[in-house]
Amino acid sequence: MAGNGTVGETDRFVFFGGKGGVGKTTVSSAYATRCAANGLDTLLVSTDPAHSTADVFDQEFVDEPRSVEGRENLWAMEIDPDAEVEAHMNRIRRSLSDQVSPAIVNEIDQQIELAHRTPGAYEAALFDRFVAVMRSREEYDRVVFDTSPTGGTLRLLSLPELLESWIDRLVRKRAESIDLYEKAAIGERQAPDIDDDPIVARLRERKENFEFAGQVLRDDAAFFFVLNPDALSIRETERAIADLAEYDLGVRGLVVNRLTPAPDDHEDGRGARYLRARRETERERLATIRSTFEAPVVATIESRIEEIRGEQLDAVAEALDIRAARAGATDERAG
Secondary structure (H helix, E strand, O other): OOOOOOOOEEEEEEEOOOOOOHHHHHHHHHHHHHHHHHHOOEEEOOOOOOHHHHHHHHHOOOOOEEOOOOOEEEEEEEOOOHHHHHHHHHHHHHHHHOOOOOHHHHEEEEEEEHHOOOOOOHHHHHHHHHHHHHHHHOOOOOOEOOOOOHHHHHHHHHHHHHHHHHHHHHHHHHHHHHHHHHOOOOOOOOOOOOOHHHHHHHHHHHHHHHHHHHHHHHHHEEEEEEEEOOOHHHHHHHHHHHHHHHHHOOOEEEEEEOOOOOOOOOOOHHHHHHHEEOOOOOOOHHHHHHHHHOEEEEEEEEEOOOOOOOOOHHHHHHHHHOOOOOOOOOOOOOO
């Protein structure tokens, strides 16, 4: 794994997290454009329900990669959470309907509907799509994730570790039930083979997906957090980094976004005095960020009057001190 503030040659996946509204989409889009400009085939993936990627590039995206107009080597996709939840429910229905009596199919449908309204169901529904994107990694040199707000991101990233042991227990219980069936068999009745059991096969497939995702996230990914220079954003980032550390996922760097621009030297009106006072407060908070977090600050980005797109996006990309070049190549814009 590369050191703090860098993206290593094996880091095919780069994640930008942070609480809602801090500017993750802008930063992740800027980094993706820089990777593409440096010759990397780059896929930008939005899992944020707000989906502002389309606004950044002034182009509509769907849940399959589309080339970004005017940007060589860059593709983008937006994963629709509602569509993924529905698809997830339908996959479960189809799988279970093949294994149970028609008499209880309606009951199972009701239970599935209830389950998908429980906490965590949203992340579980996104997980299959998330893994599918990671499995397509050979198609791209780098995949950049504009993740959902902090809480949802952490629940999504924690699924592999949380569910691996749970699935192991389910497989053992299923194996025990087949063994009991075999012992109770009479005459010519043949007990099902555990290796041919479709439920066990499905559970093992899910477990393999979780293990694959966990390994990729630890060995083939770099994580960055975007935050604003305010107390709430700093506290949220501190909690999020601690939570990631519990799953052995370190943070490479921090992007401090939406810093207040300075007024011109000759300005001394009420607005200018306000801006100078605000900048002083932000300088203190930036010093707190640098001293509080082990991960380095890899960019400080000022607020802009215009919507960030086009040349503005390139300017943000220039500010990011994060490697965006192919292994062995020189990233001329990296600090």
